Amino acid sequence: MNETTLAGTPAVPVTGAVADPFVVDGVELSSRLIMGTGGAPSLDGLGAALVASGTELTTVAMRRYSPAETGSLFQLLEDQQIRVLPNTAGCFTAKDAVLTAELAREALETDWVKLEVIADEHTLLPDAVELVDATEQLVARGFKVFAYTNDDPVLALRLENLGATAVMPLGAPIGTGLGILNPHNIELIVSRASVPVVLDAGIGTASDAALAMELGCDAVLLATAVTRAQNPVLMGEAFKHAVIAGRLAKKAGRIPRREHALASSAMEGRAEFL
Amino acid sequence: MNIRLNGTERSVADGASVSTLVSQLTGRSIGPDGRAADGGKLGVAVARNAEVVPRSQWHATALADGDDVELVTAVQGG
Numbered sequence: 001m002n003e004t005t006l007a008g009t010p011a012v013p014v015t016g017a018v019a020d021p022f023v024v025d026g027v028e029l030s031s032r033l034i035m036g037t038g039g040a041p042s043l044d045g046l047g048a049a050l051v052a053s054g055t056e057l058t059t060v061a062m063r064r065y066s067p068a069e070t071g072s073l074f075q076l077l078e079d080q081q082i083r084v085l086p087n088t089a090g091c092f093t094a095k096d097a098v099l100t101a102e103l104a105r106e107a108l109e110t111d112w113v114k115l116e117v118i119a120d121e122h123t124l125l126p127d128a129v130e131l132v133d134a135t136e137q138l139v140a141r142g143f144k145v146f147a148y149t150n151d152d153p154v155l156a157l158r159l160e161n162l163g164a165t166a167v168m169p170l171g172a173p174i175g176t177g178l179g180i181l182n183p184h185n186i187e188l189i190v191s192r193a194s195v196p197v198v199l200d201a202g203i204g205t206a207s208d209a210a211l212a213m214e215l216g217c218d219a220v221l222l223a224t225a226v227t228r229a230q231n232p233v234l235m236g237e238a239f240k241h242a243v244i245a246g247r248l249a250k251k252a253g254r255i256p257r258r259e260h261a262l263a264s265s266a267m268e269g270r271a272e273f274l
Numbered sequence: 275m276n277i278r279l280n281g282t283e284r285s286v287a288d289g290a291s292v293s294t295l296v297s298q299l300t301g302r303s304i305g306p307d308g309r310a311a312d313g314g315k316l317g318v319a320v321a322r323n324a325e326v327v328p329r330s331q332w333h334a335t336a337l338a339d340g341d342d343v344e345l346v347t348a349v350q351g352g
Contacts, residue, residue, distance in 0.1 A: 036351065036352035037350040037351060037352075038350050038351045038352035039350070039352065040350060046350065059351060059352055060348040060349065060350065060351055061348070061349050061350065061351025061352075062319075062346045062347070062348060062349070063346060063347070063349045063351075064280040064281075064344065064345065064346055065280065065299065065300075065318055065345040065346060065347045067299065067300075067301070073348060073349060073350060074315070074317040074347070074348055078315070084348065086348065087351055087352070089351050089352065099321065099324065099326070102319075102321075102326040103319040103320075103321060103326055103344075103346050104319070104348075105319075106319035106320075106326055106328060106329060107316075107317055107318050107319035107346060107347060107348060108317065108348060109315075174352065175352075201352075223351075223352035224352065
């Protein structure tokens with residue numbers, strides 16, 4: 001019954017989002033939301049939020065093994081069958097990032113890595129020079145590099161040309177929730193990229209994620225916006241729908257912006273009141 | 275002999291292998307291929323003196339006095 005609209009044109013089937021997988025490195029993911037695991041106060045809460053978000057890919061960090069707290073996150077992701085994308089968070093140099101990626105590949109048996117090389121702890125912004133160096137080294141070592149980058153169209157293209165599997169421009173600095181500060185640059189990155197573009201970092205609420213998709217991004221990566229929301233499960237679900245809505249809107253094609261009003265009701269045939 | 279493990283001094287038996295150390299720390303029995311004998315995933319990796327030791331080499335790699343060893347695993351992170 002959802003097959004046609006009144007006008008007789010085909011409607012978007014309710015399963016439209018599932019039939020439109022996010023394909024990266026030949027892997028099909030039915031969700032275009034990548035949810036990070038950072039910032040959650042408890043593992044139980046995190047698990048529920050991950051499930052509510054519908055994500056099939058989640059980031060983890062690599063840290064020193066501590067017998068007390070081990071196994072559970074790893075087990076949680078195994079149980080939920082969520083693919084793992086290890087990151088190199090906390091690395092300030094290409095050298096550290098490469099070693100961290102090697103450890104992640106060994107520990108988690110995946111050659112996917114979210115490459116994060118930050119300049120300083122105050123801004124957490126990517127260090128472009130180290131990022132380029134690390135991308136080159138990791139690609140040469142057979143990694144599939146998901147490069148977390150500034151919203152710089154020139155740098156994004158350079159990373160792609162170096163062999164990055166996906167480029168992941170920030171919307172705003174990590175954890176700020178400021179949304180997408182430079183939508184024009186994100187659009188420009190998308191228009192020139194031939195690898196997937198994932199909006200990463202800065203997302204505050206559902207409309208930011210919808211906007212990222214409307215700008216043409218292939219997926220959205222976020223953590224804090226869900227894990228530190230007052231109700232992470234509800235927010236996870238909100239993002240699930242936001243990403244689908246934004247994607248559908250992008251594919252549907254928005255109306256052009258106009259300077260002046262345009263009536264949608266016909267003027268002809270109005271009743272006249274004397 | 276003494277090594278540094280995750281930044282802390284630790285005493286280990288002379289000639290102990292990386293495999294022995296990982297087994298002690300995780301409480302899991304580890305086969306010669308560097309995989310858990312129980313069939314589950316270990317989810318850890320080892321760097322020795324700032325170089326990754328692949329799990330396939332854990333058994334054959336003997337620790338030396340003064341080695342700097344990092345044992346890492348996946349934790350929550352954006």
